[in-house]
Amino acid sequence: MPIPHQEMRRMIKRRIQGLSPRDRARVLREALAELPGYYSGPYGELRRWIEDQIAEATTRRGAQHHDAYFLARQGVAQVALVGPPNAGKSSLLHALTGRAVPVGSYPFTTVRPAEGMAVLHGAPVQLLDLPGLIAGGDEGRGDGRAVLAQIRVADGILFVESVVSDGTAEADVVRNLVQDAVPDLAWALVGTKADLANPEAVQSWQERAGGSAHVVCSTATGEGLDNVRQLIWALTGLLRVYPKPPGRPPAADAVVLPAGSTVRDFVRAVHRDWENHLGPVRVTGPSARFAGQTVARDHPLQDGDMVELSLKRR
Numbered sequence: 001m002p003i004p005h006q007e008m009r010r011m012i013k014r015r016i017q018g019l020s021p022r023d024r025a026r027v028l029r030e031a032l033a034e035l036p037g038y039y040s041g042p043y044g045e046l047r048r049w050i051e052d053q054i055a056e057a058t059t060r061r062g063a064q065h066h067d068a069y070f071l072a073r074q075g076v077a078q079v080a081l082v083g084p085p086n087a088g089k090s091s092l093l094h095a096l097t098g099r100a101v102p103v104g105s106y107p108f109t110t111v112r113p114a115e116g117m118a119v120l121h122g123a124p125v126q127l128l129d130l131p132g133l134i135a136g137g138d139e140g141r142g143d144g145r146a147v148l149a150q151i152r153v154a155d156g157i158l159f160v161e162s163v164v165s166d167g168t169a170e171a172d173v174v175r176n177l178v179q180d181a182v183p184d185l186a187w188a189l190v191g192t193k194a195d196l197a198n199p200e201a202v203q204s205w206q207e208r209a210g211g212s213a214h215v216v217c218s219t220a221t222g223e224g225l226d227n228v229r230q231l232i233w234a235l236t237g238l239l240r241v242y243p244k245p246p247g248r249p250p251a252a253d254a255v256v257l258p259a260g261s262t263v264r265d266f267v268r269a270v271h272r273d274w275e276n277h278l279g280p281v282r283v284t285g286p287s288a289r290f291a292g293q294t295v296a297r298d299h300p301l302q303d304g305d306m307v308e309l310s311l312k313r314r
C-alpha cells in the first residue's frame, strides 16, 4: 500500500531540509525511485514536483560553471542522444564510444552533457549524452532549455526510448517538445532495454515508431548495436565513397565526405593536384544509372559509390 501522496510530499520535504544541494538531489532521486509508476493523478503531480526539486538542486550547482555545460563540436558530425530520464542514453553512449559516463537506475543521473566519439567507417562521429528531458522542458524545467540549445547545434537527433512499455507517455512528450523546438533536424528512434521487454512490448513500440527510421537494441546484451551504428551513419548524411583505380578493384577504405558532396569534392579530397589533370570520371553505385557511368564534375555522390578517376596524359 503506497503512502498517501500528501504525506509522502511532507515526508520528502522533511528529509531534504537543510541538506546540501548534492545530498538533496540524492535523497530526491531515491524518493522518485520509490514512487508508484503512475504518471497521471496525484502521484503524477508528486513525481513532477520531485523532478522540479531535483532540477533545482542540480542546476544551482551547474550554474557556477555555465560554460562547462556547452559541448564544443568535434569530429565529422554531431548526433545528440535525446530522451526521457532513465531511458538508457548514457548506457548507449558508453556502448558506442567506450566513454565512461555515470549510469544509474534512477532518473537524472546525467546532469551535464557528456560526449564521446563513435568511430563509424573510420570517421569520428561525436555523440552527445544529454540530461533527460521532461514535460515543460521548453520552459526550462529540468534544465530543458540548455538541453534544447545543445540539440539545436547538432546534425541529428537520436531519440532514445525504453521499449519496456510503461515509459511511452514520457517518450511522446519528449519527441513533441523537441520537434516543436527544433523542427528541421534529421532524427531517428532507438528503442532500448530490449532484453527486459516481452515481444508484445517490443512490437507495440515498433508500431508507435511507424514509418520513422528506428532500431531496437540492448546495451546489456549488445543486441542491435550494429543497427544503431548504421542508423547514426544514415542520420549524419555522411557519404562513403570508394576510390577505384582503373583496371583494379576499389579501395577497401572509403573517403568520407559531407552530405551533398560532388565528384569535384571527392577529387579534391583524394589528391589536391588532380583536379587540373582529370580525364573522364566513372561512377558505379547508388548515384549511377548504370555501372561505370561517365559523370560530370558536379555530379552529386551518394553513400556507397565507387569512383574511378583517370588522369589526362601531360
Ligand SMILES: Nc1nc2c(ncn2[C@@H]2O[C@H](COP(=O)(O)OP(=O)(O)OP(=O)(O)O)[C@@H](O)[C@H]2O)c(=O)[nH]1
Pocket: 083, 084, 085, 086, 087, 088, 089, 090, 091, 092, 102, 103, 104, 105, 106, 107, 108, 109, 110, 111, 130, 131, 132, 133, 192, 193, 194, 195, 196, 217, 218, 219, 220, 221
Ligand atoms: N537491462 C538493461 N538495462 C539497461 C539498458 N540500458 C540501460 N539500462 C539501465 O537503465 C538504467 C538507466 O540507464 P542510463 O543509461 O543511466 O539512462 P539515462 O537515459 O542516461 O538516464 P538519465 O541520465 O537519468 O536521463 C540503468 O540502470 C541502466 O543500467 C539495457 O539495454 N538493458
Ligand SMILES: [Mg+2]
Pocket: 089, 090, 091, 102, 103, 109, 110, 129, 130, 131
Ligand atoms: Mg544519463
